[in-house]
Amino acid sequence: MNCAFTIQFSWTLAALLLSLVLVESQRTSFPNRRDCEVVDLVFILDRSWSLRSPANFQKELDFVSQVVSVLDFENSRVSVITFSDDADLNIRFSDYYTLADFQRAVRALPWVGGNTYTHKAIELMMTEENQRSRDRAGITSIGVIVTDGGSTDPYRLEDVVRQVHDKRIEMYAIGVGDEVNQKELEMLASSYDHVYLLKNVNALSQIQDKLAARFCRGTPAPSTQAPPQDICRSEPADIFFLVDASSSLLNQENFAKELQFVVRIVDNIIVGARPDDSRVGVITFSTDATLEFGLSRHTSNRAVKDAILALNFTTGDTFTHKAIDIMYDQFNKFMRRSTRVKKIGFVITDGQSTDPNSLRASIDTVKALGIEIYAVGCCEVSGAGDFDSQELEMMASDRSKVAQVDNLDKLNEITFKLNLKTCT
Template identity: 70%
Template structure:
């Protein structure tokens, strides 16, 4: 009789354990950092497709649950989350600062309705810009990350292309998640900050497979997406590098300008971009009649993100006021370069013409030479017609003769091998 009672008690305990919600959650619970102190303070904007192609409210709920899981690592007293859904129109369903606790946010997002309709992605991106711009003044220094989940191509791709340019100019870091076989991969790559910010999934059930990768962008302890070589194969000398690119009228076309940009992107492969002490940072300055900072040293934190930003640069026209670009470079190095003496400061100019104001340029070159900035100079097209650089000016801009390169044709940029001597990699066995 005692054996029977004992067996019944053991059976009851097993039933309780098997049905325990704690046990079930622990089996399915995704990785979390050890504490929320391990997570960066960020502003997240989720943009969720709610069009007819989702097919059911249940599928839309999978998007909502993914968002609820991703934000579970954040400290809602510091970080903020906004949610936009879109189809024929876009709605700002959850504004920044609307919910200041995780539980209230998760409860709210799971009640959002599936609407159906077409896929007017550009309307959602415009709404994201509006939400971002209305709060950016009070959030200086805090990274804004946009995450779009869509299962189809945009209904109006031309309007989307126009608004995406504004997004990248405003320095919102964008991730693009495409679900299913009807997504437009080219659109996703255009939306994303870099190729390593694009995820292609077979179905909505696969969203959970990229949760850690997305969380790893702002929390330590999870694998952040990166295309950088493994640390056990490569090591790096840190540098802050500004590329200065000529986009004056003498280049003649966007096609020719792209050859300059592709050349720069190839050089970026010879360094390791990142946020560590031994990593490098890259900025871009462009010039013609005027000069502008296309993006600063802290704008992008992976090689692919930097290269993607470089390759998006647009050709303009104008004269060759090289000294204006040098002025911006000097200001940026004074204000944003790291003070660590280990960090090299490098300026790298690619030009196809003589300076419109050579006397002022000489003054700025003297300023550069009084600093610890090492300058490289590449000149193009003295003989081919697309530009006519000045060899004396080129030699004057570079820190030493071995840092000077010149080609007769833009296509010949592919033949130049520039060694910045920052990255050293061992052979992979």
């Protein structure tokens, strides 16, 4: 064989292999499905006449099939609703427990045609959500609506959407084509960063990896830009805020001061769905404790802060241990496996626990799970007595994680002691 030809062939082969490696390296890399967050995900798909053809509807179905491929189907659940003149629950949460079976079923759904009665699909989602919340309490509920036009009955839709947001369902809204109603999409979505505007149905394939990354916590969202080299970021953490809502706070105004304190801490971290991002959940407590939203519910600082500031004052006694127990349960079920991710609980209270013995037992349990506890105490606004300094120290992981003020207005003075912000 000619020597020059052999050398040229070798260089050509090497270049071809190198190009294949580069292409492969640029693809989005998702972790094992078992590393993804457990979620309950419902897709709401427009099947109206404006899609123009079964082929375009099929592109919606292919999009769904690809997005769910990152989920752990042994634990997560997916349902599908399609809508036009009416809405149908085509796939229930309980119908399929393997990815292959689900993908086969979703790709076989028929295009129907008709008008765009979006509110009927949302109402059907709420019916399914009411059943789901009873069966799978504590698991994040996510809705994704894909539509190519404005709703035929926008007034009915507006009424229904209020119920969705009251239920704290994390909603994404995807508009396809030039006939979508952007304001309507923004109303449907949980926040502005949950809205996608696409030129046509072909563009769905361009966002499927990005959307999948937001559902699969711990998955890097694809990016076409290199990350900046000198930036301030927070260390990744899963953080629960336990906020006192008992009667001793007296009113919503004082409760709001606690919420503003929490928001200031959130400003010092980066909330998101990537491995280096933090997640935030909130529990309020008085006579009972309520999981206001879990770690996976909101994936942006704005969405978290909006949800916090919307919380309502409840009144009651100070059963702090009930909030601690909910936090333990949430961390036990949904914490990330990476040792890089800190597990943190902030307890913010204006008075001594109504049941200190149960509180001590609950605190011992969460500390055994490796949760780092901060305890923040403030005066009892009602004048019935101050917080218990010894109880704060008992709750906290160490004395450096105890903060005390004698006035709610002074909470902002201690925010800087508790933030996680680091610059690299």
